[in-house]
Ligand code: PRP
């Protein structure tokens with residue numbers, strides 16, 4: 763199946779506004795403290811970058827990344843989560859914020875929160891730009907949510923189809939080509 767870009771679902775201005783609101787919310791809770799912000803490669807990279815840039819300068823922000831893979835080149839989750847890169851940081855006793863671009867089935871986030879909790883952080887919160895509640899297979903706690911979206915395949919602002927379109931500054935839906 764061939765896909766092409768369809769409509770803009772969330773434009774740059776709405777993204778920027780919401781990212782600022784979330785950064786403010788996080789800032790109120792963590793001012794003066796240290797926060798380890800963990801991005802899930804590769805999709806969370808753009809969101810994480812913009813989010814930490816908007817955070818209060820009084821938060822001591824450190825970043826780290828994990829890479830997992832579940833989708834590959836398909837638009838459907840395989841349901842299998844595999845760790846490709848682990849953290850470099852010891853999160854024991856730390857305040858941790860796990861950042862994702864999207865929560866779909868919930869398998870990735872559920873797997874990662876379980877894994878990170880075992881490492882005994884002081885606190886662990888989740889921050890997700892996009893939530894597709896209609897597709898949830900496992901319950902996950904989302905502490906900071908950007909937008910709730912309908913069950914459509916979306917790309918841009920970190921989200922890809924077969925590795926493409928992550929660089930787009932807005933969120934687009936895809937349509938199939940006849
Ligand atoms: C996508 C997305 C989330 C996950 C959400 O990642 O970035 O990490 O799937 O799906 P789930 O809730 O059904 O688990 P993907 O595996 O495509 O890797 P990527 O971030 O490198 O694109």
Ligand code: MN
Pocket residue numbers: 802803804805806863
């Ligand atoms: Mn991802």
Ligand code: MG
Pocket residue numbers: 805833921922923
């Ligand atoms: Mg992907």
